[in-house]
Amino acid sequence: xxxFLTKDSRVLVQGMTGAExxxxxxxxxxxxxxxxxxxxPGKGGRSVDFGERTxxxxxxxxxxxxxxxxxxxxxxxxxxxxxxxxEEAVGAGVPLCVVITEGVPVxxxxxxxxxxxGRTRIIGPNCPGLISPGQSSAGIIPADITSxxxxxxxxxxxxxxxxxxxELRDLGFSTAVGIxxxxxxxxxxxDCLKAFQDDPGTDAIVMIGxxxxxxxxxxxxxxxxxxxxxxxxxxxxxxxxxGKTMGHAGAIVSxxxxxxxxxxxxxxxxxxxxxxxxxxxxxxMRSALGSS
Amino acid sequence: xxxxxxQAKELFGRHGIPVPAGRIATTPAEARDIAAELNAPVVIKxxxxxxxxxxxxxxxxxxxxxxAETEAGRVIGMDIKGHVARSVLVETATVPFEEYYAAFLVxxxxxxxxxxxxxxxxxxxxxxxxxxxDALVKLPIDPVAGVDADTxxxxxxxxxxxxxxxEVLEKLWRVLVEEDALLVEVNPLICTTDxxxxxxxxxxxxxxxxxxxxxxxxxxxxxxxxxxxxAKGLNYVKLNGSVGVIGNGxxxxxxxxxxxxxxxxxxxxxxDIGGGASAKIMADGLEIILADPDVRSVxxxxxxxxxxxxxxxxxxxxxxxxxxxxxLGRPIVVRLDxxxxxxxxxxxSDARHPAVRxxxxxxxxxxMAARLAAGA
Numbered sequence: 001x002x003x004f005l006t007k008d009s010r011v012l013v014q015g016m017t018g019a020e021x022x023x024x025x026x027x028x029x030x031x032x033x034x035x036x037x038x039x040x041p042g043k044g045g046r047s048v049d050f051g052e053r054t055x056x057x058x059x060x061x062x063x064x065x066x067x068x069x070x071x072x073x074x075x076x077x078x079x080x081x082x083x084x085x086x087e088e089a090v091g092a093g094v095p096l097c098v099v100i101t102e103g104v105p106v107x108x109x110x111x112x113x114x115x116x117x118g119r120t121r122i123i124g125p126n127c128p129g130l131i132s133p134g135q136s137s138a139g140i141i142p143a144d145i146t147s148x149x150x151x152x153x154x155x156x157x158x159x160x161x162x163x164x165x166x167e168l169r170d171l172g173f174s175t176a177v178g179i180x181x182x183x184x185x186x187x188x189x190x191d192c193l194k195a196f197q198d199d200p201g202t203d204a205i206v207m208i209g210x211x212x213x214x215x216x217x218x219x220x221x222x223x224x225x226x227x228x229x230x231x232x233x234x235x236x237x238x239x240x241x242x243g244k245t246m247g248h249a250g251a252i253v254s255x256x257x258x259x260x261x262x263x264x265x266x267x268x269x270x271x272x273x274x275x276x277x278x279x280x281x282x283x284x285m286r287s288a289l290g291s292s
Numbered sequence: 293x294x295x296x297x298x299q300a301k302e303l304f305g306r307h308g309i310p311v312p313a314g315r316i317a318t319t320p321a322e323a324r325d326i327a328a329e330l331n332a333p334v335v336i337k338x339x340x341x342x343x344x345x346x347x348x349x350x351x352x353x354x355x356x357x358x359x360a361e362t363e364a365g366r367v368i369g370m371d372i373k374g375h376v377a378r379s380v381l382v383e384t385a386t387v388p389f390e391e392y393y394a395a396f397l398v399x400x401x402x403x404x405x406x407x408x409x410x411x412x413x414x415x416x417x418x419x420x421x422x423x424x425x426d427a428l429v430k431l432p433i434d435p436v437a438g439v440d441a442d443t444x445x446x447x448x449x450x451x452x453x454x455x456x457x458x459e460v461l462e463k464l465w466r467v468l469v470e471e472d473a474l475l476v477e478v479n480p481l482i483c484t485t486d487x488x489x490x491x492x493x494x495x496x497x498x499x500x501x502x503x504x505x506x507x508x509x510x511x512x513x514x515x516x517x518x519x520x521x522x523a524k525g526l527n528y529v530k531l532n533g534s535v536g537v538i539g540n541g542x543x544x545x546x547x548x549x550x551x552x553x554x555x556x557x558x559x560x561x562x563x564d565i566g567g568g569a570s571a572k573i574m575a576d577g578l579e580i581i582l583a584d585p586d587v588r589s590v591x592x593x594x595x596x597x598x599x600x601x602x603x604x605x606x607x608x609x610x611x612x613x614x615x616x617x618x619x620l621g622r623p624i625v626v627r628l629d630x631x632x633x634x635x636x637x638x639x640x641s642d643a644r645h646p647a648v649r650x651x652x653x654x655x656x657x658x659x660m661a662a663r664l665a666a667g668a
Contacts, residue, residue, distance in 0.1 A: 027598075079501065079504065080504055106398055106472075106499045106501060106502070107398075107469070107502065110404060110405060110435045113404070114434065114435045114436060141597075142597040142630075144631065155543070156543065157543020157546075157547075158597075159541025159544035159595050160541070160544055162595050162597040162630065163547075163595050166629065166630055181542060181543070183398060183400045183474065184400060185403070208543070210542075213400045213401065214400075214401060234547075236543050236547040237546040237549075238550045238553065239531075239558075240546065240549070243341070244562075245529075246545075276554060277547070277654065278547055278654065
């Protein structure tokens with residue numbers, strides 16, 4: 001089992017004919033993803049040969065869904081067109097829309113989040129997507145650094161996700177979700193914690209957070225009330241100075257709020273074990289699963 | 293990106309929100325001239341991007357041009373919580389009859405817009421929220437419908453603001469939407485004895501991601517290295533330590549800084565070269581870091597995910613060739629892990645570059661970089 005994305009997911013790629021879209025479609029296919037369509041406005045009727053599979057291109061998401069039954073969209077279009085692309089996927093009723101694009105204006109994200117309104121699950125923007133190893137990959141998470149297993153992972157950061165997936169590659173993952181580092185994202189830590197708690201294929205959860213906002217504090221409160229599976233966590237940015245944005249647009253300490261220390265304390269107070277480094281976090285997960 | 297008060301007020305003015313007459317001065321003489329021009333008692337306000345200016349003595353009244361020159365001389369150069377006031381806003385002193393608070397912002401937790409308005413302004417909003425939460429009216433704003441005249445009137449009425457404040461609230465919302473702001477805040481928004489609504493202070497945070505659809509010209513960084521890095525398209529933040537850090541991915545780099553600190557050293561910078569980690573980007577990154585005289589050792593921490601480690605290792609080797617002698621003896625600790633890590637490490641050891649040392653774990657590499665920085 002897995003959350004949000006399984007071997008039965010039928011994936012369409014918005015922006016598939018662009019350089020990034022085409023490169024990562026090749027990778028998604030290699031990871032076993034059932035990529036059924038590409039969408040590029042004005043290029044409908046063509047198709048793209050990816051060797052093992054030729055994928056048809058449609059001029060609109062609605063047409064692609066109608067013709068192929070796609071139920072996941074992965075968005076690779078540039079920032080200035082991302083808002084419209086996501087609104088199109090939402091309008092076509094696609095249940096899951098994964099927005100990889102970095103640099104999307106926050107107002108656009110607020111708007112498409114409101115339009116999605118529970119009918120479309122949006123993951124991202126500015127995220128690496130999600131992968132259910134051995135089944136399907138929607139986004140850019142490398143498939144060959146880990147294996148299928150029973151750990152669920154949710155993270156704001158791409159490379160830290162890869163780091164933990166790699167350190168725990170012998171145990172393997174049900175699903176790893178990169179929710180993105182922007183101030184406003186479609187799917188939160190809490191949404192993923194809930195899904196992992198409900199997923200019979202997941203035994204334990206790794207949560208990776210970082211400075212900025214209060215998503216980790218809210219996740220801690222949620223865990224206290226609702227999560228019975230073991231959770232280990234890591235929070236990046238203990239040494240970040242106040243008021244400086246650390247790479248991710250959302251990663252900024254404002255006054256005393258958003259600090260790594262406050263987040264660690266909130267998580268530890270509800271029984272979550274928090275690693276000081278990614279490697280220590282991996283060790284904590286091993287001991288939580290009794291496999292050290 | 294946070295704006296200075298004077299920049300926020302210029303924006304407000306353009307959107308029809310009343311602000312006191314005034315201009316920016318960078319020398320006491322300029323302050324005197326502006327005060328003479330305004331021909332009224334003025335206030336000299338330190339331009340720094342932090343709160344608590346009043347308490348720190350960064351806001352001073354001046355009865356006329358001579359006093360304005362003296363007071364500006366006291367404020368310019370003042371250090372307020374680590375922010376140096378390079379300029380002052382000289383504006384007509386405006387006496388409040390009543391003070392309010394008004395803000396529109398992106399609420400990160402809800403992923404939505406939020407209005408916050410209060411009939412009690414002037415104090416820090418965090419303080420108001422803690423001491424008298426009922427006095428702060430919070431209203432979620434639908435991003436599609438926005439704030440129209442009715443919503444603005446409702447907000448003003450609920451918070452106990454006079455009717456004529458509604459128009460200013462509506463305009464403040466326009467600032468948020470049209471400027472792609474993450475926050476617009478007026479504290480205090482005042483009502484004068486002659487019943488005019490005036491924005492006495494202003495705080496605006498713009499969304500850098502939306503720069504492509506605006507023609508902003510706000511210079512931000514004051515650190516030369518940060519400007520140079522930005523020109524090269526690198527994501528660099530200068531810090532105060534001696535271990536230079538390069539990595540791929542914002543989260544991994546943040547984590548690397550933490551691990552360096554855990555090893556007992558202070559990181560000199562944040563530098564994310566992104567997922568690709570090509571030779572050119574690696575060379576640009578190393579060049580920026582080695583241009584920082586505080587750097588005594590460098591830690592390159594790359595996880596090979598999309599870009600495998602052999603490509604990254606080739607990138608580092610080419611980068612060091614491109615740099616030539618500019619490394620000047622400072623040790624570079626490299627940690628490569630992930631896809632094709634073995635091949636990547638072999639490429640680096642075969643290159644036999646005298647500055648390069650390899651450690652296979654992130655924690656171990658940070659310890660070595662910290663030790664080298666201390667002993668160098």
